[in-house]
Amino acid sequence: xxxxxxxxxxxxxxxxxxxxxxxxxxxxxxxxxxxxxxxxxxxxxxxxxxxxxxxxxxxxxxxxxxxxxxxxxxxxxxxxxxxxxxxxxxxxxxxxxxxxxxxxxxxxxxxxxxxxx
Amino acid sequence: xxxxxxxxxxxxxxxxxxxxxxxxxxxxxxxxxxxxxxxxxxxxxxxxxxxxxxxxxxxxxxxxxxxxxxxxxxxxxxxxxxxxxxxxxxxxxxxxxxxxxxxxxxxxxxxxxxxxxxxxxxxxxxxxxxxxxxxxxxxxxxxxxxxxxxxxxxxxxxxxxxxxxxxxxxxxxxxxxxx
Numbered sequence: 001x002x003x004x005x006x007x008x009x010x011x012x013x014x015x016x017x018x019x020x021x022x023x024x025x026x027x028x029x030x031x032x033x034x035x036x037x038x039x040x041x042x043x044x045x046x047x048x049x050x051x052x053x054x055x056x057x058x059x060x061x062x063x064x065x066x067x068x069x070x071x072x073x074x075x076x077x078x079x080x081x082x083x084x085x086x087x088x089x090x091x092x093x094x095x096x097x098x099x100x101x102x103x104x105x106x107x108x109x110x111x112x113x114x115x116x117x
Numbered sequence: 118x119x120x121x122x123x124x125x126x127x128x129x130x131x132x133x134x135x136x137x138x139x140x141x142x143x144x145x146x147x148x149x150x151x152x153x154x155x156x157x158x159x160x161x162x163x164x165x166x167x168x169x170x171x172x173x174x175x176x177x178x179x180x181x182x183x184x185x186x187x188x189x190x191x192x193x194x195x196x197x198x199x200x201x202x203x204x205x206x207x208x209x210x211x212x213x214x215x216x217x218x219x220x221x222x223x224x225x226x227x228x229x230x231x232x233x234x235x236x237x238x239x240x241x242x243x244x245x246x247x248x249x250x251x252x253x254x255x256x257x258x259x260x261x262x263x264x265x266x267x268x269x270x271x272x273x274x275x276x277x278x279x280x281x282x283x284x285x286x287x288x289x290x291x292x293x294x295x296x
Binding site: 004005031035038078110 | 127128130131132133134135136137138139140142143146147148155156157158159160161162163164165166167169170197199200202203204205219222223224225226227228229230231232233235236237238239241242243245246251252265280283288289290291292293294295296
């Protein structure tokens, strides 16, 4: 099946290796285009179509020319330990332990409802 | 290189965000050892289109989740919500979409509100493309895939389930949106 991925984590997707990849250099959560911007969303999808039509081989990436904002300072923040105080790190450890436990419970409930697994 | 030349450059940190390094360092700082090993293939499959796009029925695959009763806040601006996670592939009609959310995912909450579904799930743009004749049709269903970090389950169960659904719906090609 011919496929194309729309994504914003260039390193992760290329590290894996995929047939075709439209890389949109936006904060995670907007891989199909800017919110409330039909032109941005249509242009992103058109890049996907273009890759499906023209990519010559696997691991073909095209980077969308769209910019999230004039400044790229947003790129400095995401889970950057250099920017998170020690007290906050400790708090997040405790929160993540709780999240993991909830996720495990949901997973266990899902699998117990589907005995074929 | 003189200052006039470098003045034309973008900011030095204006590179693709190094998520693998950030996540590795982050979870090590939180005290978790054994850093995650991302999937990494030497050989990557490639299937040519074989038809023109205007002959193609297109399927959308997403990591977004339908609304889950009793799982709390799952909409725009919701904090990370593990209760909203799902662990089985699902499919829903593309003509009757009610809600999709990404509260169960680690997206960039500081800069993304997730208030516009079309920014992470391009069904509307795909339907417009079908109306314009760019593609033949949108598949009758879209397909949701879990992100439960079990690579074995993803490869051996979820991918198999997704492929079966795509075949049932006679999908010619698939677009996956990662969030």
